Amino acid sequence: MLLQAENISKTFFRDSGSSNYFYAVSPLNLDIASGTLTVLMGRSGSGKTTLLNMLCGILQPTEGRVLIDETDLYSLNDAALSRLRNERTGVIPQGRSAVDTLTVLENILLPSKLYGKTVPTEKAVHWMRELEIDHLADAFPKELSGGELRRMAIIRAIVQDPDVLFADEPTGDLDDENTDRILSAFSSLARRENKAVFIVTHENDAVKYADRLFRMEKGRLEPSSPA
Amino acid sequence: MKIFPLSMKNLVRKPGRTTALVLLTGFLAMAVFGGSVIILSLRTGLQSLEARLGADIILVPSEAQSKVSFQNMFLQGTTGAFYMDASVTDKAMEVAGVEKAAPQTFLASLKADCCSIKIQVIGIDPSRDFTVQPWIARSLTGELGDMDVVVGCKVEAGIGEIIRIYEQRCKVAACLEPTGTGLDTAVYCNMHTMDNLLAAAEAKGVSHKISSGDDTVVSAVYIKVKDGYDIDTVNTALTGKLRKVTAVRTRSMITGVSDSLAGISRTVTMMIVVIWALAFIILLLAYILIVRERSREFAVLRLIGASRSMLSRMALLESAICGLTGGFAGSAAAAVGVFSFSALIENSLGLPYLIPGFGTILLLAAGTILLSIAVSALASAFAALRLSRVNPGTALREGN
Numbered sequence: 001m002l003l004q005a006e007n008i009s010k011t012f013f014r015d016s017g018s019s020n021y022f023y024a025v026s027p028l029n030l031d032i033a034s035g036t037l038t039v040l041m042g043r044s045g046s047g048k049t050t051l052l053n054m055l056c057g058i059l060q061p062t063e064g065r066v067l068i069d070e071t072d073l074y075s076l077n078d079a080a081l082s083r084l085r086n087e088r089t090g091v092i093p094q095g096r097s098a099v100d101t102l103t104v105l106e107n108i109l110l111p112s113k114l115y116g117k118t119v120p121t122e123k124a125v126h127w128m129r130e131l132e133i134d135h136l137a138d139a140f141p142k143e144l145s146g147g148e149l150r151r152m153a154i155i156r157a158i159v160q161d162p163d164v165l166f167a168d169e170p171t172g173d174l175d176d177e178n179t180d181r182i183l184s185a186f187s188s189l190a191r192r193e194n195k196a197v198f199i200v201t202h203e204n205d206a207v208k209y210a211d212r213l214f215r216m217e218k219g220r221l222e223p224s225s226p227a
Numbered sequence: 228m229k230i231f232p233l234s235m236k237n238l239v240r241k242p243g244r245t246t247a248l249v250l251l252t253g254f255l256a257m258a259v260f261g262g263s264v265i266i267l268s269l270r271t272g273l274q275s276l277e278a279r280l281g282a283d284i285i286l287v288p289s290e291a292q293s294k295v296s297f298q299n300m301f302l303q304g305t306t307g308a309f310y311m312d313a314s315v316t317d318k319a320m321e322v323a324g325v326e327k328a329a330p331q332t333f334l335a336s337l338k339a340d341c342c343s344i345k346i347q348v349i350g351i352d353p354s355r356d357f358t359v360q361p362w363i364a365r366s367l368t369g370e371l372g373d374m375d376v377v378v379g380c381k382v383e384a385g386i387g388e389i390i391r392i393y394e395q396r397c398k399v400a401a402c403l404e405p406t407g408t409g410l411d412t413a414v415y416c417n418m419h420t421m422d423n424l425l426a427a428a429e430a431k432g433v434s435h436k437i438s439s440g441d442d443t444v445v446s447a448v449y450i451k452v453k454d455g456y457d458i459d460t461v462n463t464a465l466t467g468k469l470r471k472v473t474a475v476r477t478r479s480m481i482t483g484v485s486d487s488l489a490g491i492s493r494t495v496t497m498m499i500v501v502i503w504a505l506a507f508i509i510l511l512l513a514y515i516l517i518v519r520e521r522s523r524e525f526a527v528l529r530l531i532g533a534s535r536s537m538l539s540r541m542a543l544l545e546s547a548i549c550g551l552t553g554g555f556a557g558s559a560a561a562a563v564g565v566f567s568f569s570a571l572i573e574n575s576l577g578l579p580y581l582i583p584g585f586g587t588i589l590l591l592a593a594g595t596i597l598l599s600i601a602v603s604a605l606a607s608a609f610a611a612l613r614l615s616r617v618n619p620g621t622a623l624r625e626g627n
Contacts, residue, residue, distance in 0.1 A: 053620040058530060079534045086532020093623045097527045101240040102233075111531040113229055140240075156531070 003055065003164055003196060005030040008064030010050050024050045027063065028221040030214075032164065037190040037197040039206045041224070042216035048200040049094065049168055051216065055198065056166045057085050068164070086111055090157030092167040097153045098141035104128075105137040108156045120159045127155040131181065146173035154182060158189065164196040165189060171205055183209045230541045238545055244517070248549040249556065251510050252599045256557025257564075258502040260595040262495045264565045265572060267587065269488045272407030272579030276484065280477045281358035282329070282449035283458045286315060289471045291446075305409065306335035306347045310444035315469055316355070319448055322464045324456030329356045332421050333446035334428060336392045346382060347413040348392060350421025358449050359415055367401035371417050375400040379411040390414070393427035407573070407581025450474075487578055507606060514546070514610035525614045526622035535615040542611035543604050550603025554596035562592070 009027040013020055025047045032038050032055070042048045053059035055066055057073045066073045068088060073081055085091075090111075098107050108124045128134040131151040133144075141149060150173045157165055167186065171179040187209040189195045199206050207213060213224040238245045288311040310332075319328040332350040351359050353371060363377050371377060376390065376397045384390050388399045397416065405411055416424070425444075428434075452461045458476060465474040525538055533541075565572070566582065573580035582588070 049620065049624065058619045079536065082529070082532050082534035082537070085530075091530050093527075093530060093619070095623060096523070097530065097623060099524050099527055101237045101524075106236075110233075110528075113233075114528075114532055114537075116229060 002034070002067075002069060003032040003198075004065075004067045005051075005055060006065045006067065008051075008054055008061040008066060010047075010054060010059070011062045023047075023219045025054065025061075026219045026221075030055075030221065032196045032198055034163070034196050035190055035194045036211040037187055037199065037209055038212045038214070039210035040198070040200045040214045040216060040221075041202060041204075041207070043202060046216040047219040048202075048216050050219075051221070052166050052168050052198065052200045056089050056091050056164075057081055058091075083115065086115055086160075088163045090160050090162035090165045092150075092153045092157045092165075092170050094168045094172070096141070096146075096149055098144075098149055100141050103138050103140055104133065104144070104152050107141065107152060108159060111156065111160045120161070123159045123161075124155060127158060130185070131155060131178070147175065147178065150174060151178070151182075154185075158185070162195070164198065167197070167199045169201055169203075170199060171201070171203065179205050230537060230544060234541055234544045234548065237541075238548060244520075245549065248510070248513060248546070248603070249553040251506055251513065252550045252553025252603050253557035253560065254553075255503055255506045255510075255602060256554040256595050256599045257561040258499050258506075258557075259598060260558040260592060261561035261565050262499040263591055263595070264561070264582065264588065266492045266495055267591070268407070268569070268572075268580050268582045269491060269576070269578055271583050272581040273481065273484055273488055275406040275581050276408045276410075276579040277477075277481050280449075280480070281361070281451075282477055283452040284450040284462050284465065285475045285477060286319060286448040286450060286465060286469065286472050287311075287446070287475060289473045291473065306345060308333045308335050309446055311446070311472060313443040313445045315472060316445060316448050318469055319450060319465060322461065322468055324453050324461040324464070325450055326453040327355070327357050327449075327451035329358055329449040329451075330418075330445035331356075331359075331447045331449065332418065332425070332444065334392075334421065334424055334433075337431070337433070344383065344390065346392075347409075348376075348421070348424060349413050349415050350418050350424075351415060352418050356449075357451060362403055363401065363415065366403055371400065371415070373417065373419050374398060374423070375416065375420070377401045377403060377415045379403050379413045380405040381411040382414060392424055393431050393433070395424055395427050405581055406579070408579040484578055491576065491578070503602070507602060510603065510606040511609070514607045518610045518613045521614060522617045522622045525617045526619035529617060529619040530623070538615040538617075539611045542607055542614050546603045546607035546611075547600050550600035551596060553603070554599025557599065558592045558595045562588070 005028065007027050007029060008025065009023060010025040011021045012024050014022060040048050040051065050059065054061045057066070060074050068084070071084070073084065076084065099110065102110060105124060105128070108128070109119050109121065112119050125134065125137075128137060131154065133148050133151050136144060136148060144152065150170065154167070154170060157167070165186065171182055174182060183206055186197045186199065190197045190211070215222045215224045288309045291309040313330065316328045316330045319325055330352055334348040334350070336344065336346050336348060349359070353360060363371065367377055374395070374397050376399055378384050378399050380403055384399045386399050386402060389396050390399060391397070397420065403411070450461070450465070452458050458478070462474045462476055466472070528538060569580070569582060
């Protein structure tokens with residue numbers, strides 16, 4: 001599997017400033033292949049999340065194309081793109097990302113239920129045990145701490161067995177022990193299960209797991225050395 | 228995609244939000260179902276009155292207009308009696324254009340020891356009657372015997388029971404179907420029975436004598452005009468020929484009632500429209516507020532692969548379920564209210580009031596529920612569109 005960003009950029013409009021349009025992401029090319037863990041670092045507001053959103057198919061670039069195995073994501077209609085997102089990508093967004101009316105286990109299994117796929121309950125239970133939230137299976141999101149919610153979102157993305165896993169500040173709410181556990185799991189997904197993992201973070205913890213490292217500054221992407 | 232279970236969970240696990248939406252649609256349904264049943268009952272009552280009167284013209288003594296409101300006897304069941312010479316029937320038959328003339332004699336029973344209940348007794352001549360007998364025939368097979376009576380549906384006496392009228396024992400031979408008019412509180416007997424009752428009433432001091440001193444009296448004569456004759460012309464001819472008799476066109480009675488009914492219908496309809504408009508606006512605002520509350524939830528769904536059309540369908544399905552529940556609950560609540568207080572509504576309106584049949588009520592309820600679903604879905608359409616267009620990236624970053 002190969003995810004390719006071809007000359008993609010994103011401009012936004014704002015009222016203030018000398019120019020009304022500004023580049024959140026300047027034109028860039030990027031390849032993300034199976035079996036690699038790619039880390040993108042940068043300060044807040046540097047355009048990391050905007051890039052991730054474009055890559056995972058929820059934000060159309062102003063220019064350029066995003067391809068997964070030759071399929072141009074943004075040439076698809078909404079139904080097809082949504083289905084592709086469901087079947088081939090897993091996204092761990094920033095902050096809370098739970099459906100409040102569903103229990104933790106229901107939230108985790110929701111993506112497979114959305115299209116009537118086989119529900120990976122055993123896999124979900126395994127990961128819940130692994131990340132120590134198995135006792136919260138029947139709890140509702142409002143009863144969970146930030147860290148527990150984050151782990152729930154991570155499991156939800158992993159258990160669908162996606163080709164590409166996108167994680168936006170995945171360890172933001174986690175302690176050191178859980179941070180290591182999650183990053184190890186991501187690394188294992190890339191190396192053992194041949195998944196493509198793309199992590200966006202402003203913390204240095206993920207660097208040691210990275211196969212490829214990039215930095216982003218004011219919308220510009222610069223390659224960096226993992227070591 | 229199995230959006231139904233997800234929608235159900237959203238509704239059940241947000242009881243406050245769901246209850247508020249159901250209550251709003253329930254309120255809408257209650258207004259439209261309750262209002263419609265009242266309007267329909269008035270219309271059915273009017274049709275029933277028109278059918279029951281069955282005559283083109285009614286002749287009554289001139290004094291009837293002042294003695295007792297003639298219309299009230301039919302509309303509200305007011306008891307009363309007035310008399311004229313029985314020869315009026317034959318004289319009326321001599322007028323050109325009169326096809327049939329059926330006399331009726333009225334007697335009001337007393338609320339005293341001599342009478343079981345205070346009712347209006349109406350004597351009919353079976354050989355000439357064309358107005359009441361078709362209705363009696365629906366409930367009674369065979370002739371109406373001497374000292375037998377047929378009671379209106381609101382008279383509290385069952386078939387076979389004996390009711391006393393001026394110490395005379397009358398047997399209930401049949402009960403009539405409801406008409407929604409004052410005729411539901413009347414009791415019908417043949418002229419022979421009526422003669423006995425008039426004599427018994429005389430003995431109790433209730434006189435039916437008229438100035439001519441003739442004992443053979445009638446209270447009203449129902450006229451059927453021949454086809455091809457103008458009813459107004461016949462009416463004028465009857466008035467000219469018969470002295471101290473007023474000829475009342477039944478159409479004018481119906482028109483009066485119909486005018487009142489139209490006024491009430493207009494008011495009720497206006498109230499329904501105002502309630503619907505207000506509740507629709509509140510419902511619309513409620514759904515708009517929900518957009519803000521649920522944008523994050525919908526962003527998550529987009530992120531994990533829900534398409535815009537799925538999300539629109541989910542939002543519409545939830546509002547439709549609220550509409551269905553509210554429509555059902557509102558119709559049921561209105562039914563309980565309208566049916567429980569139908570007597571009170573009837574009395575306060577003072578118009579013929581006959582609740583339509585079960586089939587009609589069921590159709591009305593189904594229509595109300597469908598309308599509630601449609602309005603609920605319409606009110607949420609904008610919200611559904613907005614929610615389906617939520618940008619997941621932006622929505623998930625907001626409020627972090």
